[in-house]
Every structure is written in C-alpha cells, then in structure tokens.
Amino acid sequence: MDIRIIASGSRGNCYIVSDGRTSLMLECGISYKDIQKALNFNLKGISACLISHEHKDHSRAAEDILKRGIQIYTSGGTAKALGVENYLLRPIENKKVFSVGSFDIMPFDLRHDCAEPFGYLIKSSLTAEKLVFITDTFYCPYKFKELTHIMIECNYIDDLTEGTNTELLKRLYKSHMSLDACLDFLKANVLSKVKEIVLLHLSDERSDEKMILEAVQKVTGKYVRVANSKEYD
Numbered sequence: 512m513d514i515r516i517i518a519s520g521s522r523g524n525c526y527i528v529s530d531g532r533t534s535l536m537l538e539c540g541i542s543y544k545d546i547q548k549a550l551n552f553n554l555k556g557i558s559a560c561l562i563s564h565e566h567k568d569h570s571r572a573a574e575d576i577l578k579r580g581i582q583i584y585t586s587g588g589t590a591k592a593l594g595v596e597n598y599l600l601r602p603i604e605n606k607k608v609f610s611v612g613s614f615d616i617m618p619f620d621l622r623h624d625c626a627e628p629f630g631y632l633i634k635s636s637l638t639a640e641k642l643v644f645i646t647d648t649f650y651c652p653y654k655f656k657e658l659t660h661i662m663i664e665c666n667y668i669d670d671l672t673e674g675t676n677t678e679l680l681k682r683l684y685k686s687h688m689s690l691d692a693c694l695d696f697l698k699a700n701v702l703s704k705v706k707e708i709v710l711l712h713l714s715d716e717r718s719d720e721k722m723i724l725e726a727v728q729k730v731t732g733k734y735v736r737v738a739n740s741k742e743y744d
C-alpha cells in the first residue's frame with residue numbers, strides 16, 4: 512500500500528492511497544489547483560475521494576472534484592453539511608462496507624465537532640493489506656484486527672497546551688487527538704502486522720514533530736512517519 516501525503520494539518524488535508532491497482536484520495540481540503548499541481552495535472556487515476564467531515568481543511572475542493580467527474584463518498588450528515596448538489600456525491604452509512612475498485616471500505620463513526628464524522632477502514636483485495644484512516648476525533652471508539660497501515664491524527668501534546676485560551680482548549684479536548692490518546696489507540700490494537708504508521712494533522716503551536724515521532728516509535732517499535740504540512744507549503 513502506497514501512502515502519499517499531499518497536505519496535512521489545519522490548513523488542509525489531502526492524501527493518496529494506492530494498492531497498485533486502485534488509487535483513492537482521502538480528503539480534498541486544499542484548493543483544486545493545488546491538488547492538480549501535486550498530481551501533475553493528472554487525476555485520471557483517482558477512482559474516488561473519501562471525506563471524513565465537512566470542515567474546509569478536509570473538503571475545500573469537494574465541488575471541483577465532483578465537477579471533474581470524481582465520486583466522493585462521505586457520511587449522509589457530511590454530505591448534507593457540504594451543501595453540494597451532485598449525483599457523484601455518495602452518502603454512505605456507518606459500518607456498511609462498500610467497494611471502490613480493489614478496495615473494500617468500511618466507514619465508522621468518530622468524535623468531532625461536526626455533523627457526522629467518519630473514519631475509514633480500507634482493505635485491498637489485491638494485496639490483502641488493511642489501512643485505517645482516523646483524523647479529527649478526540650478518540651477512536653474502535654479496535655481493528657490485522658492492520659498493516661495506520662494513518663492517525665496526532666494533533667497536540669498535553670504539555671504544550673499551556674497558554675492556549677480556555678475556549679480553544681475546551682474545543683481541542685473534545686475534537687482533536689492528543690499524543691496520549693493516539694498512543695492509547697496504538698496500544699489497544701494488535702500491531703504485529705503493521706508496516707507503517709503515518710501521523711496526521713499536527714498542530715503548529717501545540718505539537719513537536721520530533722517528540723511525537725520518538726514517542727510513537729518507542730511505544731510501537733514500528734516505522735513511523737509524520738505527515739509534515741510543510742510538504743505542501
């Protein structure tokens with residue numbers, strides 16, 4: 512499974528996941544122009560786009576993506592909140608598996624301050640690899656078996672929230688994943704088959720790439736990558 516990071520963080524998120532036969536876009540939270548540029552103006556190979564929730568940093572280019580004939584799958588709540596009318600926008604249901612090319616995808620509910628946020632469990636029938644995609648949630652209520660790839664938010668470190676105003680802090684605790692919550696998730700899952708962990712959506716002010724990377728490596732003993740938003744800037 513190949514995971515490509517186009518953008519990550521509160522300014523925008525966009526990832527491409529491919530098993531060699533099917534390519535999926537996860538989130539389209541940057542401008543369509545920037546997506547085109549990142550893909551050398553070739554979006555033909557993208558079979559569909561999955562969106563986790565309606566916040567702009569995950570859905571900015573939704574309308575353009577649909578206009579270009581690419582289907583978007585997202586929860587009914589997110590589809591409604593996006594306010595876009597297009598037959599290629601496909602509302603999907605919690606825990607109902609659907610297929611796109613060689614991928615079988617199961618959406619699951621997450622916890623964020625929006626209409627109906629979803630994470631996605633994506634299994635390739637070609638390679639039998641299994642990826643979980645979890646972002647913008649303060650915890651994940653589920654465990655998964657036999658994961659090979661994990662893409663998970665690691666937004667902030669508790670010790671680095673000093674100076675953050677109370678309102679923002681309150682929101683943060685109920686909407687984004689801390690390093691501790693991320694580690695709890697990783698500890699709760701059997702990681703024996705995991706080949707790669709990609710950490711997403713790091714906060715600019717309340718995180719530290721090096722600390723996060725080391726902490727996750729130490730707990731998991733796995734290959735860990737941080738999706739660096741600077742790749743996109």
Ligand SMILES: [Zn+2]
Pocket residue numbers: 520521566568569647712
């Ligand atoms: Zn976000």
Ligand SMILES: [Zn+2]
Pocket residue numbers: 564566623625647
């Ligand atoms: Zn959000």
